[in-house]
Structure formats: C-alpha cells, structure tokens
Amino acid sequence: MRAGTGAQRPTAAPDGGSAEPCPLSYDGLVQQVRAAELGPDPRTLRIAVAFTTSQAVRHDGRRGGYRNEVLSLRLDRAVGSCAVEPGALPAGAVDDCAGADVARLLEHPLPAVRVAALDAYLMHVRPHTPENGALPRPLPAGSSLEKSRARARAVAGLLNLAPGRTVLVVGVVNSLLEALRARGLAYIPCDLKGGTTEWGEHVVTDALAALDRCDAVLASGMTLGNGTFEPLREHALRTGRQLVMFAQTGSAVLPRFLGSGVSAVCAEPYPFFWLDGGPGTVHRYGRTGAAL
Template sequence: MIEAALRPTSIAELISWALAGRLGSEAATLRASTAFRTTYGTQHVGRNRHYRNEVLSIRVGAAVGSCGLEPHTAGADLIDHCVAATVADLLEHPVAAVRIAALDAYLMHVRPHPHAGGAHGAQLVIDGPTSLTKSRRRASAVIDLLPPTTTKVLVVGVVGSLLAELRARAIAYLPCDHAGGVTEWGEPVFESVEQAPTDYDALLVTGMSLGTETFDELRATAMRHGLPLVLFAQTGSAVLPWFLGAGVHAVSAEPYPFFSLDGGPSTVVAYRELS
C-alpha cells in the first residue's frame, strides 16, 4: 500500500500507480459491472439560470465513480464498451471521461470516503426542503474550505450558488468557464484562465477539470504562485483527495448521487490539507 505521506505528481502518475497495484487491488482483476449516463437539467425556484449536466458513472463492486461530460459526447456505444471491461483497460481508455470515472470508481473501491487518499474527511449532511436550500447549504460548505483571509477567488467552473455565497461573504471573484457568457448578475465570464486577471489569492476549481484534462495545469499554477487550491468535486470525488498537501488545500467531495438528484439528505465529505 502507498505511504500516506507520498503524493502523486499528476493524474497520469496516479493512474500508473493504480495499474501497478500500488494502491490496493489489482486493476486487471476488477471489472465494471455497470456503466450509465445521467442527464439532468436544473433551475432552482427563485433563480433565473438553467443548468444542464451530463455525467458518466462506472460501478466497480459497491463503488460508483463519476466524471462530468460535455453534452452529447457519450453515446450508447461508449456505455456498452465500459460494461464488463477490466478497470485496467478502462484506465487506459482513449476517452478522458472514461479514464477518470474508472479511476474514481477504483479509488472509491480501495479507499472509500471518508478516508480517500489516506486523508480523514469530515462528513457533512446537506439537507433542505427545496433544491435551492440544498444548493445554498452545499455552497456554504464549499466556501468554508477557503482560507479565512481570502479576498478574491479565481472560480473555474461557474456555479450560481457558489458565486452567490461568495457575494454574501463579500469575497470578490473572477468567474471562468469555457462556455463563457455572463453570470446571473451580468458579470462577464472568462473563457480561459489565461484571459482572467491574476490578482486573485485563491483558486476554487470544479472537479470537471479532471475531465477536461486541465487539473494538472491548475494545480501547477497554484503551486507556482503559492496560492491555496480548493476543489468542489462531483467528478473525481475519490481522486482529488490524493493531491492534498501536493498543491491542493481542500476538497469538497460529493460522490454519486449528487445533492441535486436526491430530495432527501445528501452527504458531502470535506477534506483539508494533510498536516
């Protein structure tokens, strides 16, 4: 088994550890029993913005791993190709979303929450009578992971409730999302990190950066400038805690099913940098 103090330097290295059996069960001996795509739209009552999301999920044993998808990028053929495949094969799949969903499932299998990556997370129950209430409470839990001295955040992956919580706390932000456009408050959204000003003192980044293969670059940016990197992860919730103490300050880990898909209580695991 891996020593708790040893951290991977990239997603590719973490995948290589899984393939080499360094993290637990041999990936070649495990198979995906189920693969499925979740497509859903959300507009909270009282909000004026509609979101549409697609997620690829893969089940290994009792564990389900997930990766967000760009719309219409995962058809039935891709789903069928994942079913009954070995985890080793899926970790070397040409589609990044398959690799990440498989890695997430594998790591959930060998080191499940609340001990992903050898860390010890705090389990938080997110509940509420409406989807907006749950969204606000989840947002509060995420923003709590930022250092208390934070004054301006680069937000990669625009989520309305997260921006609303930052506004409520008088924390400035620079919204960044490849989709561009404007926020609910009419603020322009930068289409890339390179377009955004650099006067931020923390990064708040979606786990979808794993699926877009930009996580390693964002982590390197945070490390290069000595800035805290906080991740809100539905994609790769069991993957990202492995980088705590190696450029990652904290992770809000939210395994499938996500808070917006369940009317009852949901559990989010809050991980902080390893001491």
C-alpha cells in the first residue's frame, strides 16, 4: 500500500507478534477522524462556506441528458463534496453547515452532509499530493463531452482486466461505458434511477444482485451517500475482485480504503471537469502501471 493512502489498524497476533492490518470500514474511518487520530480534533475546525452546485447536461450528439446536484463544504483551502439527487437536499441544509464544526456535521441527520464533512476534513489533512499516494493525471481543455471522455479514459485505465471480461458499473456515465467498450470489456450498467443507456441497454437498479455476474466493479463515489459503498467494499474483500472507484463525491475519503477492498481510485475534487472548459486534473491512486 502506498504511504498515506490507507488508515488500517494493526492487530496483534495470538503469539504477541504483529499481524496483518485489519481492513478499514467506513464507520471505522469516521471513528478515527472523531478521535483525532488522522489530524486535528474535528471539534476545532469549522466550515467557512457551504454551497450547492446544480447542473443540467445535454451533450451534442447524445440523445439524452441528465442533472446533477452537489453539496460542497469549504474547510480552509479544502473543499469536500457529496452528490445528491436533484431536489433532495432540504431547504436550510446549507445554512446548517456554514459555521458549524466538523465534528457536529459528522453527526448530522443528512448522509450527504456527513459525507461532505468527512471529505472536507480528509482533504484538509491529506490532500491529493504525490506524498499522499496520488498520481496526477491532466485533463485537457475542451468541451464538456471531450473532458468527460478524457476523464473516462483515466478511470477505465485503472481496471486490470483482459478484453471480454465483465464490469459492473454502479452509477451510469455514458462516457465510461464508451471507454469500456473501447477496451473490449463487457459491462452491466447499474443505477438507482434505472432507465436505459445511450445505446438502449437496460440499466439494472440492484447492484448487489448483479455482483456474481461480474469480474470487477467500477463504482461512483455517490455510493458513499446512498449507503451502498460498504456492501461493495465487503464483496471485494470477500472475493478478491477489483473495486475501482471514480469519485467526485468523497474524493479524499475513498483513497483511505485502498487495501481494505478498494483496489484503485480516480479522485476528482471540486471544481469538477464539467464546471470549466480549461485544463484540469484528476488524481489516481492504486494500481501501478495503469494505462496512461
């Protein structure tokens, strides 16, 4: 494991010697933050700015469109984010966060607030730098579709699979499906919204029911906010199959699970590629020798 990319707890062997580290769970990571084991006491850190970003997308040449909404929290120079279903964030949620300390927000009733607060804290104490295990991958300037495809290639390159294998894609992004097709990989698209892909393929809604039909899982960081990340992580640990995460939500959270079920992460902190036509950067963690 790369230095600074995980936070596993060592366990003692029966004979008193050292044993393999115990895999880290999401709740375990939150407990470490609350106990100030990874950095400053979260009770001493306050969120200065809370904001939402909402977008509607309809790319040229694509027959469908979609909407995104993201809650973001500013902690000093760091921004933590969690995507939500458009319109799902109640009025007053942003006001709850501005000026609140991180410890209080880690106990907020809204999952999106808890995830964004955890992301902001970890971005603050362990930013995406080579010293913390991150390998920067530049995204060229271009249209929203061009940048989406560039990001998709960066994500797909983290999968270590031969052509013909099948990937469960949790959180459908058509550019990612396109990138998998280009590598000769089959896929099962999965999204809570259901529907069809750009190519008319049926989108399943139950990721766990499809796991045994796949050789690897490629999942969005949105799984942190909707509670499906832990079952995916536990499945990867149990079976040894690859779990690659692409993360705007929880970009600083998910690299902490390398070696605890997650095999690689493409982390994309705010501002996201769809907000600007200029060059950008994503940060990749995990598999060495990944396709450039």
